[in-house]
Amino acid sequence: MLSIKEVSKHFDSLTAIKDVSFRIKKGAIVGLVGPNGAGKSTLLNVVSGVYPPTSGSIIFNGLDITNLSPNKVCKLGIAKTFQLVHSFPELSAFQNVLVGALFGNSEKISMEEAREKAEQNLDSVGYPLDKINYPVKNLNVVELKRVQLARALATDPKLLLLDEVTTGLNPKESKDAIALIQKIRDSGITILMVEHVMRVIMNVSDSIVVLHHGEKIAEGTPAEIAADEKVINSYLGEKAYM
Ligand SMILES: Nc1ncnc2c1ncn2[C@@H]1O[C@H](COP(=O)(O)OP(=O)(O)OP(=O)(O)O)[C@@H](O)[C@H]1O
Numbered sequence: 001m002l003s004i005k006e007v008s009k010h011f012d013s014l015t016a017i018k019d020v021s022f023r024i025k026k027g028a029i030v031g032l033v034g035p036n037g038a039g040k041s042t043l044l045n046v047v048s049g050v051y052p053p054t055s056g057s058i059i060f061n062g063l064d065i066t067n068l069s070p071n072k073v074c075k076l077g078i079a080k081t082f083q084l085v086h087s088f089p090e091l092s093a094f095q096n097v098l099v100g101a102l103f104g105n106s107e108k109i110s111m112e113e114a115r116e117k118a119e120q121n122l123d124s125v126g127y128p129l130d131k132i133n134y135p136v137k138n139l140n141v142v143e144l145k146r147v148q149l150a151r152a153l154a155t156d157p158k159l160l161l162l163d164e165v166t167t168g169l170n171p172k173e174s175k176d177a178i179a180l181i182q183k184i185r186d187s188g189i190t191i192l193m194v195e196h197v198m199r200v201i202m203n204v205s206d207s208i209v210v211l212h213h214g215e216k217i218a219e220g221t222p223a224e225i226a227a228d229e230k231v232i233n234s235y236l237g238e239k240a241y242m
């Protein structure tokens with residue numbers, strides 16, 4: 001479904017991503033991990049069109065999307081949540097998701113249908129419906145993450161890019177989040193997710209890609225990654241809570 005080919009991204013003299021290639025099969029959950037500053041968010045931003053890559057290409061369902069705008073990429077079926085919550089702070093939870101339903105999709109949709117879709121998506125991610133009209137600036141982090149997820153889902157993505165949606169959750173909440181991610185995949189959506197919590201990534205991913213200083217240092221099943229010396233030395237070694 002997605003092929004990332006020798007993608008690099010420089011910010012002035014800084015190389016955030018260097019020659020990264022991997023593929024994502026339809027229906028898979030792929031985990032993207034690595035230390036702080038490894039280039040994970042940058043890679044998601046390049047795939048979703050937020051930044052053009054400095055070099056390399058991105059092919060989505062046979063289509064070269066390398067230099068498309070985020071809006072076009074979204075309409076083709078790739079939605080992303082942001083690591084930092086980028087919602088519209090004064091708008092309500094409902095309105096934030098409505099924006100996704102109205103503008104993120106390639107199909108024409110009536111206001112009535114969009115409203116229904118926004119509410120359904122908020123409900124399906126476990127957002128408390130009695131808070132649907134709260135401005136998002138008043139929400140806690142768990143609620144905000146749910147709004148983001150609902151907004152991304154309201155665009156009817158084929159591929160969902162998740163940037164640390166379970167970070168900051170307690171064990172019960174992260175268990176719920178794993179179940180939710182699996183439910184989303186079972187509904188036919190392919191997932192590429194960045195996550196620091198290894199318990200989550202190991203449980204939920206079909207395969208894992210490890211970045212370090214912008215380069216891919218390993219790719220494999222969770223078991224292969226957990227046993228990979230390079231990964232242990234550069235990343236997992238510091239994860240005492242694994
Ligand atoms: N817009 C930008 N302008 C300049 N440098 C940037 C920009 N975005 C990211 N970087 C730099 O690129 C490198 C990779 O950052 P990135 O945010 O992709 O890492 P990350 O793996 O997501 O880290 P974290 O786990 O902390 O979220 C870092 O050195 C960062 O400072």
Ligand SMILES: [Mg+2]
Nearest residue numbers: 040041042083
């Ligand atoms: Mg990041």
